[in-house]
Amino acid sequence: MSDFALKLSGNRQFYAWLVVGLLCVVGCLNYLDRIMITTMRVSILEEIPMTDAQFGLLTSVFLWVYGLLSPLAGFLADRFNRSRVIIASLFVWSIVTWLTGRATTFEELLLTRALMGISEACYIPAALALIVDYHRGRTRSLATGIHMGGIMIGQSLGFLGGWLAENRTWNYAFAVFGLIGLAYSVVLLGTLRDNKEESEETLPSGQPNKPGFLSSIEDLIKNRSYLLSVALWGLGGITSWMVVGWLPTYYMEQFNLSQSMAGVYATGYFHAASLAGVLAGGFFADRLTKYFSRARILVPVVGLLVAGPGIFLASSTTILNLAIVGFMLYAFTRYFLDANMMPILCMIVNFRYRATAYGLLNMVSCIVGGIGLYVGGALRDADINLGLMFRVASVLLLLCAGLLYLVKPDKAIGQVPTT
Numbered sequence: 167m168s169d170f171a172l173k174l175s176g177n178r179q180f181y182a183w184l185v186v187g188l189l190c191v192v193g194c195l196n197y198l199d200r201i202m203i204t205t206m207r208v209s210i211l212e213e214i215p216m217t218d219a220q221f222g223l224l225t226s227v228f229l230w231v232y233g234l235l236s237p238l239a240g241f242l243a244d245r246f247n248r249s250r251v252i253i254a255s256l257f258v259w260s261i262v263t264w265l266t267g268r269a270t271t272f273e274e275l276l277l278t279r280a281l282m283g284i285s286e287a288c289y290i291p292a293a294l295a296l297i298v299d300y301h302r303g304r305t306r307s308l309a310t311g312i313h314m315g316g317i318m319i320g321q322s323l324g325f326l327g328g329w330l331a332e333n334r335t336w337n338y339a340f341a342v343f344g345l346i347g348l349a350y351s352v353v354l355l356g357t358l359r360d361n362k363e364e365s366e367e368t369l370p371s372g373q374p375n376k377p378g379f380l381s382s383i384e385d386l387i388k389n390r391s392y393l394l395s396v397a398l399w400g401l402g403g404i405t406s407w408m409v410v411g412w413l414p415t416y417y418m419e420q421f422n423l424s425q426s427m428a429g430v431y432a433t434g435y436f437h438a439a440s441l442a443g444v445l446a447g448g449f450f451a452d453r454l455t456k457y458f459s460r461a462r463i464l465v466p467v468v469g470l471l472v473a474g475p476g477i478f479l480a481s482s483t484t485i486l487n488l489a490i491v492g493f494m495l496y497a498f499t500r501y502f503l504d505a506n507m508m509p510i511l512c513m514i515v516n517f518r519y520r521a522t523a524y525g526l527l528n529m530v531s532c533i534v535g536g537i538g539l540y541v542g543g544a545l546r547d548a549d550i551n552l553g554l555m556f557r558v559a560s561v562l563l564l565l566c567a568g569l570l571y572l573v574k575p576d577k578a579i580g581q582v583p584t585t
Contacts, residue, residue, distance in 0.1 A: 240525025311448025
């Protein structure tokens with residue numbers, strides 16, 4: 167580690183927040199890339215002709231690789247140095263992003279998206295685990311929420327890809343962000359480090375400090391509260407993907423809006439509410455832990471109980487403004503859960519499995535989310551109204567709230583009341 171990094175880490179509280187800020191940028195870049203390719207579709211097709219199915223496959227193959235490798239990527243973060251996994255992930259992301267701009271055929275573009283899935287799978291579990299390593303007490307949920315906010319900002323900046331492709335070329339856009347990523351990976355190499363302080367828990371004698379991948383998975387699936395978390399995260403993933411994937415279409419068809427205006431209401435308003443929600447969910451949970459030991463569970467439970475009726479109201483009305491308010495209410499309260507999911511895992515899962523546990527959640531969310539998008543399309547083909555699908559989603563959210571309420575903290579897992 168550089169002398170500069172050692173000086174920064176000397177002030178533990180400052181460095182804990184610096185870690186969040188550093189990782190926000192990485193999360194922003196990761197998710198910017200995911201959205202960017204969809205905003206430059208026309209520019210790409212002009213140079214690399216492909217069918218709509220092939221273009222859709224570019225996102226699908228990324229999602230499949232990303233989801234399937236997430237548990238293994240989480241295990242790497244648990245077993246080895248978290249910060250080095252993050253830096254390696256960003257370095258590979260940067261190279262692959264640059265190579266994407268060099269692709270000249272559909273097959274080459276497909277390969278780069280698959281490689282991108284590998285690099286990004288290694289990031290989220292390691293990043294969230296590193297954040298909660300540093301934020302062990304009343305800042306844990308807010309720190310996680312701020313990082314999630316960085317991811318949402320990356321999603322909202324996806325338009326930059328289309329803008330650069332329109333004013334330059336789509337290859338230029340990928341080259342620029344690839345070089346930015348390379349430069350930032352050098353910055354992280356000199357500033358980011360693992361928390362080497364003593365572990366939060368003392369292991370019983372005979373238990374390995376770093377168990378193998380299969381034994382980690384075996385222990386996780388024996389944990390009832392963790393299985394409940396997997397179930398609710400999966401159901402939540404179905405609703406999230408369904409709403410994000412079909413909301414622009416719903417606005418256009420239900421209220422006869424233009425594509426541009428539907429996009430404004432479905433993304434601009436929606437993502438602004440989501441960003442506010444993930445920050446508020448973290449803030450409230452941290453503050454309420456002083457009074458309720460299960461605050462990080464109860465705050466997202468309340469959020470889901472509000473989000474369900476919000477989406478039901480939005481999908482049942484014929485008044486545009488009321489629909490906008492309902493979907494924004496959903497977006498604001500639904501993401502209380504995202505700010506608290508890793509902190510909840512810290513309450514129910516042994517510290518040795520945190521990144522692995524989140525990676526497994528990620529895998530389930532990607533798989534069922536993709537299924538949800540496909541089923542939504544199939545129901546559309548069968549002339550099922552989108553409003554009805556959204557109302558079913560509202561019921562799933564209430565079911566998620568019930569499952570989350572049943573999650574019980576493990577009293578054997580210590581909590582350190584520090585920053």
